Amino acid sequence: MKKVLSAGEQLARLKKGVVEVFPEEEMVAKLERSVATKTPLRVKLGIDPTTPDLHLGHIVVLNKLRQFQQLGHRAVLIIGDYTGQVGDPSGQSATRQRLRLDDVNRNAEVFLTYARRLLSDGELEIRRNGEWFAPMSFAEVMELASKMTVARLLERDDFKNRFEKNVPISLHEFFYPLMQGYDSVMVKADVELGGTDQRYNLSVGRALQRDFGQEPQVCITLPLLVGTDGEKKMSKTYNNFIRVDEPPKTMFDKLFSIPDSLVQTYLTLLTDIEETEIKRLCSASDIREAKLVLATDVVKRFAGEKAAESLRESYIGGTIPEEGLKDVECDSESIWIVNLVKSAGFASSSSEARRLVQQGGVSLDGETISNPEQNVNLKDGMVLKVGKNRWARIRIKREKK
RNA sequence: GGGGAGAUUCCCGAGCGGUCAAAGGGGACGGACUGUAAAUCCGUUGGCGACGCCUUCGCAGGUUCGAAUCCUGCUCUCCCCA
Numbered sequence: 001m002k003k004v005l006s007a008g009e010q011l012a013r014l015k016k017g018v019v020e021v022f023p024e025e026e027m028v029a030k031l032e033r034s035v036a037t038k039t040p041l042r043v044k045l046g047i048d049p050t051t052p053d054l055h056l057g058h059i060v061v062l063n064k065l066r067q068f069q070q071l072g073h074r075a076v077l078i079i080g081d082y083t084g085q086v087g088d089p090s091g092q093s094a095t096r097q098r099l100r101l102d103d104v105n106r107n108a109e110v111f112l113t114y115a116r117r118l119l120s121d122g123e124l125e126i127r128r129n130g131e132w133f134a135p136m137s138f139a140e141v142m143e144l145a146s147k148m149t150v151a152r153l154l155e156r157d158d159f160k161n162r163f164e165k166n167v168p169i170s171l172h173e174f175f176y177p178l179m180q181g182y183d184s185v186m187v188k189a190d191v192e193l194g195g196t197d198q199r200y201n202l203s204v205g206r207a208l209q210r211d212f213g214q215e216p217q218v219c220i221t222l223p224l225l226v227g228t229d230g231e232k233k234m235s236k237t238y239n240n241f242i243r244v245d246e247p248p249k250t251m252f253d254k255l256f257s258i259p260d261s262l263v264q265t266y267l268t269l270l271t272d273i274e275e276t277e278i279k280r281l282c283s284a285s286d287i288r289e290a291k292l293v294l295a296t297d298v299v300k301r302f303a304g305e306k307a308a309e310s311l312r313e314s315y316i317g318g319t320i321p322e323e324g325l326k327d328v329e330c331d332s333e334s335i336w337i338v339n340l341v342k343s344a345g346f347a348s349s350s351s352e353a354r355r356l357v358q359q360g361g362v363s364l365d366g367e368t369i370s371n372p373e374q375n376v377n378l379k380d381g382m383v384l385k386v387g388k389n390r391w392a393r394i395r396i397k398r399e400k401k
Numbered sequence: 402g403g404g405g406a407g408a409u410u411c412c413c414g415a416g417c418g419g420u421c422a423a424a425g426g427g428g429a430c431g432g433a434c435u436g437u438a439a440a441u442c443c444g445u446u447g448g449c450g451a452c453g454c455c456u457u458c459g460c461a462g463g464u465u466c467g468a469a470u471c472c473u474g475c476u477c478u479c480c481c482c483a
Binding site: 230238239253256257258259260261262263286287288291315336338339349350351352354355356358359360361362372373386387388389 | 411428429430431432436437438439444445446447448449450451
């Protein structure tokens with residue numbers, strides 16, 4: 001392990017990009033004790049695997065968790081296989097559809113794949129909250145429920161609004177914050193991370209830990225990442241997101257194409273680059289340099305150094321990249337252009353593919369194909385480009401034997 | 402329980418018997434310009450190997466040569482009164 005930084009230095013690094021550390025005095029105390037006793041802090045992050053569609057917005061908190069690891073602390077990642085079935089009511093104006101355990105488990109696998117790429121294995125503990133919720137008896141559930149009052153639950157706006165507007169609140173939704181808080185008790189968390197929308201849930205964890213005779217955790221909230229449109233929060237519904245499983249080239253291009261006003265935020269929340277360096281990059285006359293750093297750094301996390309560097313160089317040189325493109329398999333060397341675009345997943349219908357071709361948005365190895373009736377001859381390794389930032393590499397599938 | 406309004410293509414929203422694949426706006430996508438940014442301009446926005454054909458206007462029937470438009474029933478949503 002590298003040399004241990006002082007509590008003050010650690011705090012300064014950890015505060016980068018965060019909205020709130022509360023209570024901050026307790027954070028300082030915990031860090032000081034950790035340095036003095038050489039004991040890592042247990043830093044909890046709970047994730048409900050409610051969707052297989054992960055985007056960079058989900059990565060912000062993971063990134064912060066990693067920063068804790070880099071300072072020698074222990075990451076405790078909780079997969080909410082039970083809480084996921086309840087559904088977090090935070091920010092919801094109606095009861096969520098409940099998920100089945102199979103779905104939750106499948107989503108969890110996807111999530112873990114990416115989480116492992118970002119976090120280091122060393123100080124990592126992965127727990128599922130079904131581990132303690134599944135075997136609970138009704139009596140134990142009642143015991144837990146007795147720790148919370150209805151008034152405290154109704155303090156939070158989403159519940160209050162629903163209650164006042166007579167929108168139903170199912171009892172199981174009331175349990176959600178309690179469950180999340182109990183997770184903190186079970187893993188004896190020193191710190192818990194979450195988005196700003198998690199403020200209430202995080203504080204319930206503190207209260208419960210105190211009830212169970214533990215030292216309460218410190219809560220850290222992080223901003224919700226703004227989407228590529230620069231306005232609304234990143235979300236699938238607004239179609240302003242960058243998926244984590246995006247082909248590297250696409251991810252690079254999307255990151256490069258974000259509005260200038262967003263560059264500083266993205267660098268702060270998605271990379272480990274220090275604040276002074278970020279300021280310098282963003283105040284430079286040519287902001288493209290900052291975008292280049294951002295795109296390279298983020299892509300490196302997901303696709304590896306080699307692909308990221310290759311993309312960076314191809315961008316600087318204006319050439320077609322060697323690495324990082326999505327592959328499209330074709331079994332014939334001659335194909336109708338419309339079908340090629342469709343099979344690459346760049347159009348959902350022939351009509352749409354035709355339009356793209358007619359509008360001059362489709363090119364093969366840099367040569368624009370404008371006739372939608374055209375059959376093209378393919379060679380293995382050719383690059384298909386659609387629009388400004390959708391690319392794919394052609395792979396001819398050879399029939400064996 | 403009583404009374405009223407409405408369900409239109411991704412979203413909002415016109416259309417009220419043929420000229421409707423359905424105005425307009427938003428969004429999205431493509432092109433030009435640029436810095437693969439913003440702004441601006443132009444174009445596209447149901448499907449089909451496609452100048453023709455097929456399927457769309459809550460659901461199911463009916464009237465008509467012809468229906469998103471008229472009639473009947475059903476489902477759902479919203480508002481007012483109790």
